[in-house]
Amino acid sequence: MLRDNEFDIVVVGSGVAALCGAVAAASRGRSVCVIEKTAYFGGTSAYSGGSVWLPGNHVLERDGVDDSVAKGYTYFHSLVGSRTSEERQRAYLETGPALVDFLENTAGIPLEHRPFPDYFDAPGRSANGRTVFARAITAEEVGPRLNEIRPMVPADQFGIDVDRSVLDGGQAWVARLVMALDRSGNAELALNTTVEELVQDEAGRVVGVGVRATDDETGTRRVVHARLGVLVAAGGFERAAGLRQVWQQMPTADWSSSHPDTGSGDALRMLDSVGAELDLLDQSWWCPATLFPNGHAAFTLGLRAGVVVDDSGRRFANEMLPYDRMGHAMRARMAAGHSPQFWFVFDDRAGDQLPAICVPAPDAGEMREAGLWHTAPTIAELAAAIDVDAEALTNTVARFNAFAEAGHDQDFRRGEDPFGRFFVGATSAAQCLQPIEGTRFHAVRLVLGDLGTKGGAVVTPDGAVKRADGSTVSGLYAAGNSAASVAGAVYPGPGVPLGSGMVSAYRAVGDMVRHLTPA
Ligand SMILES: Cc1cc2nc3c(=O)[nH]c(=O)nc-3n(C[C@H](O)[C@H](O)[C@H](O)COP(=O)(O)OP(=O)(O)OC[C@H]3O[C@@H](n4cnc5c(N)ncnc54)[C@H](O)[C@@H]3O)c2cc1C
Structure with missing residues (x-):
């Protein structure tokens, strides 16, 4: 459980989007906590190949990839069209290079490009793709945190012994982001802690979360206050059979690649409970x-x-x-x-x-x-x-x-x-x-x-959670699969789930720091 009861920013979940948002907060000198319900950091992000789709960034340029934000936008928008807001699509594409610069040069995460073609024959497509990866890292470098990072699918879901001497892909992202948080000195990370509800003040501003120890069935709960805001990046509802039946008419939720404990739909329920507009609930990254x-x-x-x-x-x-x-x-x-x-x-x-x-x-x-x-x-x-x-x-x-x-x-x-x-x-x-x-x-x-559901809260280009009347829920942000995807019903290229989630979280923290006065 957390030592403190109050932080500038509270982050719910610990996938790559959540951790990226937390690193952005900590690096700006803000106190931040990451609250994860399971015994591991990383969620489905830790299972992932770790490709992150961010066109026109300096890592691609370093590798000689001919790309630009404008080309990336042409490609992305030609596929997604008006299914999601154009401002949000632009924000995703235009923030990518700044995020990559931040991750490598401020957060100290070494990055590299690996070729992986875009998924559609559409204007602006890149033959080599436009993905960046966190560089692989040895278990020795990761240190004791290794055992707190969700293992890969074969070990986690099939009980197969997997060599973990080197972490790559999503594992490397999670490890390196957790390490960046540890280095910052501004972050507290809690495992086995479930966020049960969003706490609002009388004016409706979200000012914290109600949490309990995940294995505690006695109902003992405490409130963790957020002076600036709460970022919900707690994944989707992959494993919530009832929700999937209603929204997606899925034969079974067991066929999702996510872990049964992670994609529980908690985020969707919490966001819905404070009046968030929801969208794309019929869609997943199939x-x-x-x-x-x-x-x-x-x-x-x-x-x-x-x-x-x-x-x-x-x-x-x-x-x-x-x-x-x-x-x-x-x-x-x-x-x-x-x-x-x-x-x-x-x-x-x-x-x-x-x-x-x-x-x-x-x-x-x-x-x-x-x-x-x-x-x-x-x-x-x-x-x-x-x-x-x-x-x-x-x-x-x-x-x-x-x-x-x-x-x-x-x-x-x-x-x-x-x-x-x-x-x-x-x-x-x-x-x-x-x-x-x-x-x-x-x-x-x-x-x-x-590989995850894509329906959730409708958000502004800065990740602020919207209501159906167009207003925003003050103090509340969503990213990753907790938010309705900026990509609509399309999966344009490798790394869009992680890349768009990271950008949303990064922008959300920027928005909180710039615009919110402490509650
Ligand atoms: C095998 C595989 C390969 C993939 N490869 C790629 C790839 O290369 N590139 C890419 O972009 N995408 C890839 N994906 C898809 C991508 O991994 C997911 O869509 C993405 O990781 C979802 O991220 P997230 O942050 O929304 O959720 P997650 O990473 O699942 O994190 C959510 C976390 O929130 C926690 N949580 C839930 N409820 C609560 C609560 N109430 N309180 C506290 N914590 C809570 C969960 O336990 C979980 O740890 C892949 C997926 C799979 C399965």
């Missing part, structure tokens, strides 16, 4: 996911071979689409009356290995026992095993093989976009079209998963 015997589903991307079919045994999309776009295609299929059973069908070239990136890699034996992986000597027998029409699946594979021979996918143009080719290491569409052939075929169950 992805195909491999269903595992323990009921969890793991983010699956970078398909290199095979086809994906629905319960009719037919393809319905380019399997090499960026994951959110494939997720939208799966969702549309379900909305059209198909079951949530999708199958990834491939041949035996790689034996019992999934020709895709899935972390952890599924164990074929365990999957077969659970009925999630079937293997057969012919496509017709495979169809019987997965309960789809044999003629339909046979025709699907035959048609796909004809496309492979011709080097052109007439149905979905697979391999024509640089994103698909990126994971295959291909230079032509034809290289993305291997025929499905041989004497042993596999079908692995895929479901519609997500």
